[in-house]
Amino acid sequence: MTRGDNKLKAQVRALQQLYDLPYAEALRRVQTPRHWQLTPDVEALFAGHGIRGIDLSAPQADLRFWLDCVRTPTGACEICGGPVDARDEPAAIAFEISSYDPDANPRTNVLGTHLRHPACGPSEVRWMIAAILPGDPSEFELCDPDDPDQDDPASADGELYAHPLLTRELDGAVGEWFTGPEPVLCLEARIVNPADGAPGWLSLLGDSWREEDLGDLEETVGTCTWSVRIVTGFPLATGKTNLLFVREDTDEDGEATGHVYRAARDLPTAWLDAARAATRVLVVCGPLPVHDEEPEPWNPADGQTSIETMLREGRALAAYVPIVVEEYQEWPPDQAA
Numbered sequence: 001m002t003r004g005d006n007k008l009k010a011q012v013r014a015l016q017q018l019y020d021l022p023y024a025e026a027l028r029r030v031q032t033p034r035h036w037q038l039t040p041d042v043e044a045l046f047a048g049h050g051i052r053g054i055d056l057s058a059p060q061a062d063l064r065f066w067l068d069c070v071r072t073p074t075g076a077c078e079i080c081g082g083p084v085d086a087r088d089e090p091a092a093i094a095f096e097i098s099s100y101d102p103d104a105n106p107r108t109n110v111l112g113t114h115l116r117h118p119a120c121g122p123s124e125v126r127w128m129i130a131a132i133l134p135g136d137p138s139e140f141e142l143c144d145p146d147d148p149d150q151d152d153p154a155s156a157d158g159e160l161y162a163h164p165l166l167t168r169e170l171d172g173a174v175g176e177w178f179t180g181p182e183p184v185l186c187l188e189a190r191i192v193n194p195a196d197g198a199p200g201w202l203s204l205l206g207d208s209w210r211e212e213d214l215g216d217l218e219e220t221v222g223t224c225t226w227s228v229r230i231v232t233g234f235p236l237a238t239g240k241t242n243l244l245f246v247r248e249d250t251d252e253d254g255e256a257t258g259h260v261y262r263a264a265r266d267l268p269t270a271w272l273d274a275a276r277a278a279t280r281v282l283v284v285c286g287p288l289p290v291h292d293e294e295p296e297p298w299n300p301a302d303g304q305t306s307i308e309t310m311l312r313e314g315r316a317l318a319a320y321v322p323i324v325v326e327e328y329q330e331w332p333p334d335q336a337a
């Protein structure tokens, strides 16, 4: 038995398992040659260049196998519109792949492919911006950990509004505690559903923040695993924006294990400058109910209720966490200009 026989058998088996095909049909597909004219950048993609978050050893992730045995070999040329049949004639193909970002898109995906006549245009890889992040606020869901029905516990929907502030903008808050124009990120929670259950749910939210080691005024430098990552100059069809992520924790590959907040949004230039110069940012979360009463509406930017007062009275929790501000980089990073 030759190596080619083994490969053929493995491909037939993979096709049968992945797409539930009869043996004869799978064999026919594997044995029908296709005449792809590929380019070095497509070959590099097949070898894993720029691919992140995907196990390339799995048959369903093998793009060469997919191209030879799975993809429909016929279609319209994306340039001239005429028919292409890769079984009968040389054919080129353009891959659209989503660009990697550790927060916005930790798993690169094939977004689409387009057939071409080689005379119309060569095979190519197009790296696409796939991160469609919502703007502020960021939504969250809370479940009641004490609900006896743990299969379907009571839950609430909420919104987190991020307010980037500089300490010098916080009227009444600049005391001994603050030493300069430091960046502060206030996360203002609102419970939107159920409409009448805010105190109880905000109280639960406060419990979850305490479990993450957010604390009061004296405890702001603790063991909270949160961190803030900002990407500036992120390209959208409508212009450039910033991505703001508050991560729950970061794994050894530098990727977030979850997000407290994620949104595409504008950020004030002065705040970004302060954030670039800083290694840490004070994240303040609130408002929390005191004595089960509906908390006062909290707009950290209005200066009416200082952050210091909120923390002192237990109506907010805070932690100093690492912050990094990065300029948007094209993906993959070593792509030729």
Ligand SMILES: [Zn+2]
Pocket: 077, 078, 079, 080, 081, 082, 116, 117, 120
């Ligand atoms: Zn064509």
